[in-house]
Amino acid sequence: MYRLFSRITRGLEPVSQIFKQHVTNEGTTLVKQAEDAASNKKPEKDMVGLQEQIFVRKIIELHDKYLAYVIDCFQGHTLFHKALKEAFEVFCNKGVSGSSNAELLATFCDNILKKGGSEKLSDEAIEDTLEKVVRLLAYLSDKDLFAEFYRKKLARRLLFDKSANDEHERSILTKLKQQCGGQFTSEMEGMVTDLAVARDHQTKFEEFISTHPELNPGIDLAVTVLTTGFWPSYKSFDLNLARELPYSLLNFAALLLLFNGADKLSYSEIVTQLNLSDDDVIRLLHSLTCARYKILNKEPNNKSISPNDVFEFNSKFTDKMRRIKIPLPPVDEKRKVVEDVDKDRRYAIDASIVRIMKSRKVLNHQQLVMECVEQLGRMFKPDFKAIKKRIEDLITRDYLERDKDNPNVYRYLA
Numbered sequence: 001m002y003r004l005f006s007r008i009t010r011g012l013e014p015v016s017q018i019f020k021q022h023v024t025n026e027g028t029t030l031v032k033q034a035e036d037a038a039s040n041k042k043p044e045k046d047m048v049g050l051q052e053q054i055f056v057r058k059i060i061e062l063h064d065k066y067l068a069y070v071i072d073c074f075q076g077h078t079l080f081h082k083a084l085k086e087a088f089e090v091f092c093n094k095g096v097s098g099s100s101n102a103e104l105l106a107t108f109c110d111n112i113l114k115k116g117g118s119e120k121l122s123d124e125a126i127e128d129t130l131e132k133v134v135r136l137l138a139y140l141s142d143k144d145l146f147a148e149f150y151r152k153k154l155a156r157r158l159l160f161d162k163s164a165n166d167e168h169e170r171s172i173l174t175k176l177k178q179q180c181g182g183q184f185t186s187e188m189e190g191m192v193t194d195l196a197v198a199r200d201h202q203t204k205f206e207e208f209i210s211t212h213p214e215l216n217p218g219i220d221l222a223v224t225v226l227t228t229g230f231w232p233s234y235k236s237f238d239l240n241l242a243r244e245l246p247y248s249l250l251n252f253a254a255l256l257l258l259f260n261g262a263d264k265l266s267y268s269e270i271v272t273q274l275n276l277s278d279d280d281v282i283r284l285l286h287s288l289t290c291a292r293y294k295i296l297n298k299e300p301n302n303k304s305i306s307p308n309d310v311f312e313f314n315s316k317f318t319d320k321m322r323r324i325k326i327p328l329p330p331v332d333e334k335r336k337v338v339e340d341v342d343k344d345r346r347y348a349i350d351a352s353i354v355r356i357m358k359s360r361k362v363l364n365h366q367q368l369v370m371e372c373v374e375q376l377g378r379m380f381k382p383d384f385k386a387i388k389k390r391i392e393d394l395i396t397r398d399y400l401e402r403d404k405d406n407p408n409v410y411r412y413l414a
Contacts (some may be wrong), residue, residue, distance in 0.1 A: 059136065066084055104141070105137060109130065149337050151232060158194075158195045203222075258270065265312050294314055298312075348379070357410065
C-alpha cells in the first residue's frame with residue numbers, strides 16, 4: 001500500500017490519516033477498558049495500582065507495535081511519524097479514573113525503580129522500559145505535572161532507601177534531560193547527588209565515632225543533609241526531642257523514647273511533650289498502634305485515634321528482624337502535587353508574559369496569548385483563561401498597561 005500510494009502526488013496523505021485514526025481508536029479503547037475495570041468494582045488499593053501498571057504497559061506495547069509499522073512498513077516517512085504522534089497525543093492526555101497519565105507514568109517508573117516493585121525485570125529490560133516511558137512523555141501536554149509527581153516519588157525512594165539501583169536512577173534522568181532539557185531534571189539530579197554525598201558523610205562520621213568512643217551517642221544515628229532548593233517542600237515543625245536524640249529528627253524514635261520515663265501516656269501528654277500538631281501525632285500513633293507492628297497498646301483498643309486515648313508500651317512485642325521499618329499512613333500526595341504545579345504554572349506564565357512584552361513593548365491580546373502558549377508548550381499546555389487572569393494580575397502590579405485608545409492592546413511598563 002505504501003509503495004503503491006507513494007507513486008501518486010499527495011497519495012500518502014489519506015493513508016497517513018487512516019493510520020492516525022486507527023491508532024487513535026486502539027489507544028482510546030485501551031483507555032476505556034482501563035476506565036471500565038476501575039468503575040465496575042472497587043478493588044483493593046494494590047489491585048488499582050496493578051491495573052494502572054498493566055494499562056501503562058499496554059500503551060507501551062501499542063507504541064512499540066505502531067512505531068515498528070512507521071519504520072518498517074512506511075519507511076520512516078515524516079507523514080506517518082506525525083500521524084503516530086498526533087494519535088498518541090489524543091489518548092495519552094485523557095487520563096484514567098481521575099488519574100492523569102502524567103501521574104500514571106511517574107508511578108510506573110517508581111514501581112520499576114524501587115525495591116520490591118511488582119515489575120521484576122533484568123537490568124537490560126529496565127533500561128529498555130525506561131527509554132520507552134520517556135518516549136511516551138513526549139506526547140503528554142502536562143510534562144511539568146509528570147516532573148512533580150516523579151520528583152516526589154524519587155524523594156521517597158531516596159530518603160527511605162527504597163531505590164533499587166543508583167545507575168538506573170541516573171540513567172532515566174539522563175534520558176529525561178535529553179528529552180526535556182536540563183532545567184527539567186536539574187533538581188532531581190541534585191537530589192541523587194545529595195544522597196551520594198550523604199552516604200560519604202555517614203561513612204566518615206562512623207569512622208570518626210569509632211576513633212572517638214567518648215562521643216558515641218549510644219544509638220544508631222544516620223543523618224542525611226539535603227540541599228533546600230532541590231527537594232520537595234515539607235511541612236516543618238518545632239519538635240521537642242528526647243535527650244537520647246539531641247541531633248536527630250526521627251519522629252518515631254522520639255515518640256517511643258517518651259515511654260522510657262512513663263509506663264502510660266495520654267494523647268494530650270504526648271502532644272504536649274512532642275510539640276507536634278494533632279494531625280502529625282495521629283499519623284504517628286496510628287502507625288505504632290493500629291498498623292502491622294503493635295509497638296504501643298491503646299485504650300480503648302480500636303482502629304481510630306482520639307484525644308481521650310491512653311497509650312502504653314507493648315512489652316510483649318517481638319519480631320524476628322533485628323531492625324524493622326514502620327511506615328507512616330499515606331497522605332493525599334496527588335492534591336499537594338497539583339497545588340504545587342498550579343502555583344509553578346502561574347509563575348511560569350507571568351515570566352513568559354513579561355519576557356514577551358519586554359522584547360515587543362506593544363502587543364495586542366491575541367498575539368500575546370499565542371506567543372505565550374508557544375513559549376510554554378514544551379512543558380505544559382496553558383489555559384487561555386489562566387493567561388488572561390495572569391495578564392490582569394500583571395496590570396494591577398504595574399508590569400503592563402492597557403492602551404488608552406484600544407483596551408485590547410497592552411504596553412510594557414519598564
